[in-house]
Amino acid sequence: MDNTKPLSDDLLKLKKEIRQYAVDYGLSFYEVEFEVCDYDTVNILAAQGGFPTRYPHWRFGMEYDQFSKGYAYGVQKIYEMVINTNPCYAYLLNANHTVDQKIVMAHVYGHADFFKNNSWFSNTNRKMMDVMANHRTKIRRYMEKYGADEVELFIDKILSLENLLDITDLFETREVQRHRQEIDMIASDEKNKTFADDRSEALRSFMKSSYTEQQKKSKKDKIKNKEKEKSQMTEEERERAEADEYAAEHNKHKDSVDDPTKNAAILKVLPRPQRDIMKFLAEHAPITEWQSDVISILREEAYYYLPQRVTKIMNEGWASYWHSRIMTEKSLEASEITDFADHHAGVMQTSRKNLNPYKLGIELFRDIEYRWNTGKFGKEYNECDDIHQKENWDLKLGKGREKIFEVRKGHNDISFIDEYLTQEFCNRNQMFTYKFNPRTNRFEIDTRDFLAIKMKLLSGLTNYGSPVIEVEDANFSNRGELLLAHRHYGVDLDLNYAHDTMKNIWAVWKRPVNLKTKYDNKEIIFIFDGKELRPVA
Amino acid sequence: MDHPIKRDHARFRKIIKGKIRENLRKYVSGGDMIIPKGPKRFSIPMPQIEIPRFKFGDKSQGGMGQGQGNSGDPIDGGPEEQEGEGKAGQGEGSKEVEVELSIEELAQILGEELELPNIQPKGRHQIESHKDKYTTIGVIGPESLRHFKRTFRESLKRQLIMGTYDFKNPLIVPVKNDYRYKAAHTKVEYENSAVVIYMMDVSGSMGDEQKEIVRTESFWINLWLKHQYKNIEIRYIIHDATAKEVDEDTFFKTRESGGTLISSAFILCRDIIKKDYDANEWNIYPFHFSDGDNWSLDDTKLCLEILDNDLLNASNMFCYGQVESRYGSGQFYKDLFEKYGERSDNVILSKIKNKEGILDSIKEFLGKGK
Numbered sequence: 001m002d003n004t005k006p007l008s009d010d011l012l013k014l015k016k017e018i019r020q021y022a023v024d025y026g027l028s029f030y031e032v033e034f035e036v037c038d039y040d041t042v043n044i045l046a047a048q049g050g051f052p053t054r055y056p057h058w059r060f061g062m063e064y065d066q067f068s069k070g071y072a073y074g075v076q077k078i079y080e081m082v083i084n085t086n087p088c089y090a091y092l093l094n095a096n097h098t099v100d101q102k103i104v105m106a107h108v109y110g111h112a113d114f115f116k117n118n119s120w121f122s123n124t125n126r127k128m129m130d131v132m133a134n135h136r137t138k139i140r141r142y143m144e145k146y147g148a149d150e151v152e153l154f155i156d157k158i159l160s161l162e163n164l165l166d167i168t169d170l171f172e173t174r175e176v177q178r179h180r181q182e183i184d185m186i187a188s189d190e191k192n193k194t195f196a197d198d199r200s201e202a203l204r205s206f207m208k209s210s211y212t213e214q215q216k217k218s219k220k221d222k223i224k225n226k227e228k229e230k231s232q233m234t235e236e237e238r239e240r241a242e243a244d245e246y247a248a249e250h251n252k253h254k255d256s257v258d259d260p261t262k263n264a265a266i267l268k269v270l271p272r273p274q275r276d277i278m279k280f281l282a283e284h285a286p287i288t289e290w291q292s293d294v295i296s297i298l299r300e301e302a303y304y305y306l307p308q309r310v311t312k313i314m315n316e317g318w319a320s321y322w323h324s325r326i327m328t329e330k331s332l333e334a335s336e337i338t339d340f341a342d343h344h345a346g347v348m349q350t351s352r353k354n355l356n357p358y359k360l361g362i363e364l365f366r367d368i369e370y371r372w373n374t375g376k377f378g379k380e381y382n383e384c385d386d387i388h389q390k391e392n393w394d395l396k397l398g399k400g401r402e403k404i405f406e407v408r409k410g411h412n413d414i415s416f417i418d419e420y421l422t423q424e425f426c427n428r429n430q431m432f433t434y435k436f437n438p439r440t441n442r443f444e445i446d447t448r449d450f451l452a453i454k455m456k457l458l459s460g461l462t463n464y465g466s467p468v469i470e471v472e473d474a475n476f477s478n479r480g481e482l483l484l485a486h487r488h489y490g491v492d493l494d495l496n497y498a499h500d501t502m503k504n505i506w507a508v509w510k511r512p513v514n515l516k517t518k519y520d521n522k523e524i525i526f527i528f529d530g531k532e533l534r535p536v537a
Numbered sequence: 538m539d540h541p542i543k544r545d546h547a548r549f550r551k552i553i554k555g556k557i558r559e560n561l562r563k564y565v566s567g568g569d570m571i572i573p574k575g576p577k578r579f580s581i582p583m584p585q586i587e588i589p590r591f592k593f594g595d596k597s598q599g600g601m602g603q604g605q606g607n608s609g610d611p612i613d614g615g616p617e618e619q620e621g622e623g624k625a626g627q628g629e630g631s632k633e634v635e636v637e638l639s640i641e642e643l644a645q646i647l648g649e650e651l652e653l654p655n656i657q658p659k660g661r662h663q664i665e666s667h668k669d670k671y672t673t674i675g676v677i678g679p680e681s682l683r684h685f686k687r688t689f690r691e692s693l694k695r696q697l698i699m700g701t702y703d704f705k706n707p708l709i710v711p712v713k714n715d716y717r718y719k720a721a722h723t724k725v726e727y728e729n730s731a732v733v734i735y736m737m738d739v740s741g742s743m744g745d746e747q748k749e750i751v752r753t754e755s756f757w758i759n760l761w762l763k764h765q766y767k768n769i770e771i772r773y774i775i776h777d778a779t780a781k782e783v784d785e786d787t788f789f790k791t792r793e794s795g796g797t798l799i800s801s802a803f804i805l806c807r808d809i810i811k812k813d814y815d816a817n818e819w820n821i822y823p824f825h826f827s828d829g830d831n832w833s834l835d836d837t838k839l840c841l842e843i844l845d846n847d848l849l850n851a852s853n854m855f856c857y858g859q860v861e862s863r864y865g866s867g868q869f870y871k872d873l874f875e876k877y878g879e880r881s882d883n884v885i886l887s888k889i890k891n892k893e894g895i896l897d898s899i900k901e902f903l904g905k906g907k
Contacts, residue, residue: 047542056544058548065546065550073638156588160588160589350603351602351603430603431601431603432606433599445610446599467591467592486591493593493594497589497590
């Protein structure tokens, strides 16, 4: 961006120094490019999720509005921003004091290490800078061609689905997908074979839906052939071929738009419920090519941000842990100590209303380091009844550092909390849950019980805080209707929101949309038929 | 070149204001007006549009926190903005921040927001005013204004000259002649003064809602003019068929049921100006608010005459704000419009549809920088 500047000599010196500390501590990262910019530029970047270019949409304007106001009235300030790319880009606010720049740099190296090494990020596209720019160009082109309002309207609908992602997709590389496809194919082949033997040919053909053996075989061969071809192609060729294939596939669906049941018949073959609803709609909904492309664009961006959503506590904790270490052990000048302490404390501030992910994260990492240094873990320690002995437990293992690096590699927030949150930790950090008391009309502390706290934390993190919704059937009632299933883990859906969301899905699917859920402890199916949301009788 | 996000921003503002994308209107929360919340405290709204998503209902699930307290102790307030929580409907999830602002700052924000130009005071005679500024040092003064450093310096000087200063024991003892005091320097400043005269129709057709609009609007107008002029006076006139001058409180509370003769207010306004405000020294701003009903065409004719002969000559500009009401005909606006047109130099007309229209209307009134 025009408004960012490379580092001045002073900052460059700082960067080199802090980078070296980070390397010495064992952090490894893609090179970090720091850029200096003014607050307005920082606001713009923050509003656009860290990227200098995004597709035109009012929601970035909304974010910008809020960031600017927050800054103007002095209620919030963006302290640090780094994006997960290779090289990593990070932004420094030009008005910040040197000690702040130091903290930010140290913090950023923590994030950069996490981005590179945490497994949930293993498949993110590190060239997202270019991807975002391409998305912008594409959507702009669609807007020129089909009208800005039309495209925006469609984007708004799709944004309704932005939280319906499948976390496991983060590990779905193309190879994994192909492998799965083959397994599905073989499985369904075999299923047909087993009961086909003692039945007549007529019965067999009657039993089968639109998918005939022949089709399946040819498709399977086709896939195999393509696989072969592809392995000989260069990356670029492969991508183009895939795009063609995608378009062809798509046109096929487009042809069948007029006959929903025919369309649905193909779709009936959902090998398993699909949680990746955006992908499902992009591939199967009766929509035009540009619409399908828009879905794919939004989907790609949503998945790009997903790893950050499922590792928020860890990521911030890790970065804070390292800025604290680097600053206090290496980089701080005596004159900077109070400023550092003040700012660090500001970031770590706890609240009675919300858990601060920075604080929770850093304390957990420190706790793990401490426990693995002293050996306060495992069967022997847990089963020790002597409180005195337990307190003074120290096996002098010294494995803490090693352990936290291991933890930052393999976990996400859920497994992190599940595995390492302990009773002692909860007590020490004075954690509690609270709930609304209708009698007194206020929020009150509910309990300090360890299991309850843990449950609450975990349930809030499950599926990154969104309800789990899957496409279960694409030909529901044999009428080409969509059946979504809400996997109910104890909390009902908000029906107002559900209504409006389903309306948006309906506009894409163009047939009634059903939602199987539990409401007031009753299994129930709601249908949205273009007019209203009502329970299926 | 502007960053493209400014366009996204403009589009967002338009959606918020309900100018485009009506279908998103129901998802907008948080208004656009800054609301005074006690002296110097203001609540700044952060309007936002929430895209509908599948999310959990049941707000009673609460949240988690850290800190002291026993089971059953209240935590102050509820959960803040959290993913996957909150209820559908109005008001919920609307973001706003409460901040402390001085009138100056608030006026500045208003000015920036509406891109208001600074007012060029009338180029006539300006009032001289004397103002004391403590910028010099004197040898006499009250002890409270004693300048310690200067006093110390004087003593040091004296002791060095007299040879009583001992480097080994650097003790400084000031005597009376050493004392120095901060002293005032009188500055002549040219001041400009302004008077705002609010006139409002309080006949039966002006309901509470209309008055609330006038009140809010006058708050902002006052704010801006106070920011622009050092010395400002505000007068209030209410009228139905007759007019009288009242204080601020009465101005907003009175409700009469009589007919409407706008000329009565104009005549009173003219008299007030004649009596108290010399047009050569004062910047005069008559504002008139009504729902547009006037008793008769003859009266309207009289109004226009007064405007032409007296009010317009004396004032910087004359502003008429027409608040839409169910009963008002809106005729007066049409009459004024016919005569002065929408963009006349010193007659400014504005229609205020509803609360959302207030900011636009203020911009119309004050956007000329007069």
